[in-house]
Amino acid sequence: MITGDAAYIKKINRSVIMKEILKAGMISRADLSKVTALTRATISAQAADLLDKGLIVETQLEHHLVGRKPTMISINAKAGYALGIDLEFGRITFMLTDLLGRRVSSKIIPIETTGYAEILALLIDHIANYKKDYTDSRYGIVGIVIAVHGLVSTDEMIHYIPRLKWKQANLKQDLEQALGIDIHLENNANLSAFAERVFIHHETDNLLCATLYSGIGMGMILNNKFFRGHNGFAGEIGHMIVVPGGKPCGCGNQGCWEKYASETSIFETLSAKKQIPNVTYEQIGQWINEGDTEVHEIMEQFIYYLSIGLNNMINIYNPDVVVLESNLLRIYPDSFQKIKKNLNSQISHYRDLFISSLEEKSSIMGACALAIRDFLDVPILNLPYKD
Structure with missing residues (x-):
């Protein structure tokens, strides 16, 4: 046996046990043994160690059935x-x-x-x-x-x-x-992307999250791990060219996606059109509700170019879930349905598309x-x- 095997196995078992406790929220030792396929003796030894370290707590459930009250274990959130x-x-x-x-x-x-x-x-x-x-x-x-x-x-x-x-x-x-x-x-x-996976999309192994606020960035969770690329710079999807010879970008290219489909680009366009510096979400929402034709046309162009880039993302990565981080999409009526309608390629496959509920947090x-x-x-x- 290689030195350190026992310690390594113990560490792996603890990791599996902690994962299942977190997933269940509260679980008995017997159920832990079932879902992890670990022996009850292993579960008891690990639980005793985790209790000693203050990482889990025990709770006795009140119930009206005959027999001993079940003891449940959960993460000690206050540790x-x-x-x-x-x-x-x-x-x-x-x-x-x-x-x-x-x-x-x-x-x-x-x-x-x-x-x-x-x-x-x-x-x-x-x-x-x-x-x-x-x-x-x-x-x-x-x-x-x-x-x-x-x-x-x-x-x-x-x-x-x-x-x-x-x-x-x-x-x-x-x-x-x-x-x-x-x-x-x-x-x-x-x-x-990690927050979306951890707090919302628990059954997702492959998730893309496009943040549209100051530019366009893409977070990638592939097989439940970050995909960073060779040097860690993967995900700069905002500098994918969607309009050859288009608007100049600070990166040195022309026609980058974020010059057409980021919130910054929309704010800049509206500020120029309305001759108002520092346009706010509230103002845009008011113009939309008032039926301002010019604003609606700009928003429709935003949806159009956003859909082009999303189609490319989906075809490249074939994700389970795509999440969009954008306040403008939340305030523009039917934005979600319009985007989905544009993603109609017969070879473009993904399971679900969402506008984030976590917002800028x-x-x-x-x-x-x-x-x-x-x-x-x-x-x-x-x-x-x-x-």
Whole structure:
């Protein structure tokens, strides 16, 4: 026998057990043995260890049948906290959750700078405060994940954040050196896709999530794992060319998808048409409700170009589920039906298309969920969603 086999098997068994407890919410030892195909002795030994570590709790169910009251086990949500951070242009959002992904606190910090040093100092200050303030649980803050709206390499180096103009920034290293704790960075679209899988689409192995807010990013969960590509830069689907020789893009090409089908492009078009700076969702909703012909035409073009890109995505990846992150789609009547009507290729196959119910919280919820998954060391994480 190779040294370490027993420890490795124990770790694998624990991972399987934790996955099933999370999936069920609350489950008996007997049922755990059935769904995991592990012996009752293995389940009892693992449960005793997890109880000792404070990671699960026992509850006796009240019932009126004859016999012993069943003892159920569940995750101890109060054993620690996950900290998610969404680093955006103009603001940083912090969210703290328990180990079941339920929000404990959240706050938004406006920022008026794009300077790396200033934002780094701000992050250090707030993370240090969270670390100090949330020590009332056994494990404190179990993980910190930052959602980055840009290119993040496989070694978690920031390659480029367009709106902040950051290039080759080692934010992970700088934060870890200052704070003495592990920090993880991940692309925001990947985290949005992860949140959709963890909180909503539990039976999905292959999921694509297109975020349409500041540009277009695509998070990909394939076989229940992130698909990042060679260097970690996969998913920059917004720079797929849909109009050859079209509008110039900051990436250097012309006719990129995000110049026609991102919310930013629609806001820019409407601001120019209406001669109003900083158009809001509320204004667009009002124009739509008033039957403004010009606005309806722009929205129809948005749907048209969005459908072209979605058709390409579906044909390339053949996903179970496609999720769209867009407030404009939520406020434009029948947008969902219009998109589905446009996806009528005989060779285009997917199971379901959804407009996200997580809205703009998805990336930070995904950040918290990733911290929980890594701490509990489970291959697949299913958590209940409560707004």
